Amino acid sequence: MIIDINFVGLIIASIMASAVPLILASCGELITERSGVLNLGVEGMMIIGAISGFALMTVTGSLIVAVFGAMLAGVLISTIFAFLTQTLITNHVATGLALTIFGIGISAMIGKNFVGIPGKEFPILFESLKDTIPLISPILFGHSIVFYFAFALPFMTNYFLKKTKLGLIVRAVGDSPESASNQGINVRLVRYACILYGGAMSGLAGAYLSMIYTPQWIENMTGGRGWIALALVVFSTWNPIKILIGAMIFGGLTIIQFHMQAIGVRIPVQFLTALPYIVTIIVLVVISRDSRKIRLSTPSSLGKSFHKDN
């Protein structure tokens, strides 16, 4: 059997494409969690982003408005979470779960009028270079701008956290909000900003799904990707580069199990569908098991409310 080398390139590209929403949402949530806030509403924010992007695209016809609108929608819904957990000091876990349920419900309601409408074609970059080098070209060229942004994001996030003053402040707040507050850092402001940023990235991840990856609106179309994004953050031990690895493994297994089903491998379909979830987590646990590093990168105040009293 001769394997077409360009076909391999295409498979890798499709794996990368399926990893994009995970990377976006995870890197956003990573910043939120690094500031000490546990937002379990990723799934909800993603699906809100998906319907907002698709609806705005259909109504306004402008892709730019749609993409930024989806991010704004993510920001808006995460503002609810921020207000509840940071201003009213509600429990992070319960509030995040409520956000997900709310997001799924409201997206279904808005989405009723958009079912069955075909999406628009999203412009792709470097299309002319697609056939220049075998194997490499299909991987590197011919993708949307969001795709390139997603693969740059883990490195930018890493740089932000490790090299910039603002990143240091975010980590400090997540480590000890009390100390940060005593050092004159406005903990609430930092956490608000990180939550809103996480919302924007989840919104973008959702928009990528409904506008680029499968350009249409289907109810519940995020299909648990928000939860996987959350798991990636934890099992990568809050390391953006490992998020990239985890997202690729998940995407890869998802794509490969499709192909295995297609060629009729005699393994129950349900098992194959479940495979990516469990394997991704196992791999991440194995590559992150240095307990000292876990201690150093886990935000100590994660999920704990901080209330400054005078």
Place this chain on the structure above:
Amino acid sequence: MNTNLKISNVTKIYPGCVANDNVSLEFNSGKIYALLGENGAGKSTLVKILSGVIIPDEGKIYLNENNLNLNSPSDAKKNDIGMVFQHFNLFETLSVFENLIIDSDEQRESLREKIDLIMKKYNFPIDLDIPVLNLSAGQKQKVEIIRCLIRNPKVLIMDEPTSVLTEQETSELFLSLKKFSEEGILIIYITHKLKEVMQLCDEVAVMRRGKLVSVSEIKNENIESLANKMVGQNLKTIKKKKAKTSSDQLIKITNLNFTSEDPFETNLMDINFSVNRGECLGIAGISGNGQSELFQVLSGEIISEKKSIEFNNNYIGDLNPQERREYLMAFSPEDRLEQAAIPQMKIFENVALNNFKSSNFFNNGLINENKIKEHSKKIISDFNVNTDNIELKSQFLSGGNLQKLIIGRELITSPDLLICFNPTWGLDVGAINYIHETLIKINEQNKSIILISTDTDELLKLSDKISVIHKGKLSKIMNAEEVTSEKLGILMGGAN
């Protein structure tokens, strides 16, 4: 240049408590000032006001005649007031350097040079690139001090800095503080340890219950005079009357052994002793020589062989703490917040944890809240716990009050034997005195005590018989009159 810091009529009121009541004080650079007071006297509130963490209800702060508006910690920093908190304000998972650069506006390189200079000058060797959680308490404190020094402070406030330090680290700290003072930094030193005030400071201000009670020069004071000012009454020197020699044996330990699987625990080897009614047996030793294991074996947290412990003519070695309590034993463990009480639970709930069949705290599995609350109120009033709110979470009680509550909870059922482990560890003078009086009273009522303590003075004061534990072995039991602290010291070191 001279620095003058003035606190003028500062008042801060919390619900149910006046933390600072119209406090006025003046400090000048070149001297080291002590702010002395018991736990809860309002010292910490006052210095938190100076560092901008707490905003006072009334009053003003002046630095060199300028009225300061301290609304946040950054205001204090801008005005050259540096503060080292009792509980470190460090980010454990960040590196030392990251901790230092976070509130600095300087470039990395110039800040690094500056830090290196400070570390050389004051002999603070610290690796800047390791995470703070790998540092010892003394090193962490140095990081906090460096953080203040980077800003060239005019005022440096130290809040109970020695509570986490070893002797060696404490004397190093004192040397540094004296050096800072010579260089013109105004030092305010907050503590409740009288010895340190005498050693280090030039002037002392004493606070009690939110009020300033005296300001004086150290040379006019001594430890007793300061203690009396701090507590507000003349402290009685407690002396124990010699117990009547009774031969009525209450508890007898025979050939008790304990072998631990945990390499950090000490094995107990062949422990034998007995305690008569009305007697206090003191067990001395340097901590980590098996005291905690001995306490656990005696209290039933670790079960031993049935016949190794005989109490009131019953063999109880295989009983758990609850069952031993039914035989009228009572226990006060070393760690008040970890072992003796549950900090997040309310006072009366903590009282209910120690229940007897006869106490009727529970009816058919339901909580009899009225009964428990009534019982708790009795403990609070009988044992002088300074609160009237039994709904208060235990974590908000000061160490002294919590210890009184725990001892009270144990004693209100009038047990025959109280086993306590470092009962006055970390308490202030007033509370220590109260606990000591209570323990003496127990003996006078012909009840017995086993007192495991690392405080030699305490043991000599309270015990009738003393033994020393070293590497899990007990020395022979001696009469307290024949023992001196020197002799105990030698035995604690392992000599014969």
